Structures are given as C-alpha cells and as structure tokens.
Amino acid sequence: DAGITQSPRHKVTETGTPVTLRCHQTENHRYMYWYRQDPGHGLRLIHYSYGVKDTDKGEVSDGYSVSRSKTEDFLLTLESATSSQTSVYFCAIGGGGSGELFFGEGSRLTVL
C-alpha cells in the first residue's frame, strides 16, 4: 500500500467552525490531491498540488483552501464549515504524466 495517512479519520463539528484535514505521504511524490466523495456524485476534485507551495483549484474549490509547506504534507482547510461540506474526503498521490492515483483511507467529516 502507498504510504498515505489521513488525519483525523472521523470528525464531527458544528457549522461555522474551522476544520483542517491533514494528508501525509511517505512516497516523496510531487503531486497530491484532495477529493470529496458524495453519493450520486462519485468523487470530485477540490484542490491539488504539483509541488511545495504550488497549488491549484479543482472542480469544487469554493469554501476550501489548501497549503503545502513540505513535500510530504498537504492540508485541506474549511475556514467556516457548512452542512454542505459533510462528506468523505480523500487524499491521493500520483498522476503527473500518465500515472494512476493512490488514495488514502479517507476522512469522514460531519458538519452539524
């Protein structure tokens, strides 16, 4: 299994509070991604990174920010969580030229 660790794995929070999800990789891969999974939508790309301090928006980036200060860590922040951000969040590494993705185990976030 690819060395990808997500934390926390489960979190319940209240509307309006900030939340940060962490993705840590031991593969030294250049590309990292955050996806969210919702029933009926499959997975949708939130943000991705192509290097330290190099990030870009994905399909559903509104309400989310990211940071990558080290190769191994990619943080996803919800500045003020809303109920529509209740979801399962997956970090992934890989891609690039023609490569496949390797996914973490997911972080289940519930916003009340």
Next chain:
Amino acid sequence: AQSVAQPEDQVNVAEGNPLTVKCTYSVSGNPYLFWYVQYPNRGLQFLLKYITGDNLVKGSYGFEAEFNKSQTSFHLKKPSALVSDSALYFCAVSVGSSNTGKLIFGQGTTLQVKP
C-alpha cells in the same frame, strides 16, 4: 464539458458468470481512462488504465476493459465473477493530458456478486 457516465447504479451477477460494468465518456481530445474499485470504508484502488495503444486493456484481479472510440465507451469486464469482486466501481477520465491525477469520475456502480 467533460463528463463520465455510469448508467447502472447496481449490477447483479452470479458467481462464475461474466460481468460487465458500463462506462461512457465525453471529452475533448484524446481520453485517458481509468477504472478504480472501492471496498467498504476504504480508499479507492487502481484497477487499470487506457492511455494509448491496444484497445483491450488488462488490469488487476483478472479485470479487463475495452476502449471503443466510436462509441466513446470504456466498459469493465471479467470472464468469471467472484463473490470477492463485490464492491463499488468507478470509471474516470483525465481532464488534462499532462496530469492524469485531475480526474472526472462517474457516479459509481455497485457490483453485487451472489454465490
């Protein structure tokens, strides 16, 4: 707009029978196509990909997929299903040829294999 469709929410098949999970896509340019599988409470696992070349692609666990450009399809197949194949399957297409991690996913198809 680029999109992926998996027309069946669920596919039911008996163990030992062949299985097909359907996927159609709409992209501009040459598609990079992928299949991923997800077991309960787990992340997605890569099964196979089509980048270029032979239209029949072989992947993990005995799965294969056929790229059909004229029908814009990339159906997943297996000659003989196992109960352990029961899972959620996702078809995906790469948005950019320079980064195959930027994917558009279908909504997923649940495969149920019964003994």
